[in-house]
Amino acid sequence: MASKFVKICQLEDIAPGTGVCALVNGEQVAVFRPSKGEEVLAISNTDPYFQANVLSRGLIVEHQGELWVASPLKKQRFNLTTGACMEDEQFNVKAYKARVTKGEVEIAA
Numbered sequence: 001m002a003s004k005f006v007k008i009c010q011l012e013d014i015a016p017g018t019g020v021c022a023l024v025n026g027e028q029v030a031v032f033r034p035s036k037g038e039e040v041l042a043i044s045n046t047d048p049y050f051q052a053n054v055l056s057r058g059l060i061v062e063h064q065g066e067l068w069v070a071s072p073l074k075k076q077r078f079n080l081t082t083g084a085c086m087e088d089e090q091f092n093v094k095a096y097k098a099r100v101t102k103g104e105v106e107i108a109a
Helices: none
Strands: 005-010 018-024 027-033 041-044 059-063 066-070 077-079 098-101 104-108
Touching (some): 027 104
Antiparallel strands (some): 066 077
16 A cells, blocks of 8 residues: 655755654654755654653764664654664654655655
């Protein structure tokens, strides 16, 4: 079954190396634009350690060739492709399919 994608913003609305928060089907999604290229990655915006919607404000870090976001609260890291928590897998977050089509950022709903 094909995923339905929802347009959330223009790629240029997200500064390279940062994230933004978008509401997709009633869920807060953290959308990140790494520093290089036109790739976007998306995970849940909710930090599972504190149930706070803050991950979109975290810092993008690279570890062993993969991109992660460090929570702005206690710096736990979440994989931007899989949602895995580096420190404790019981705190993994949901990962979303994300893409850029004709300059528009889209998230799978």
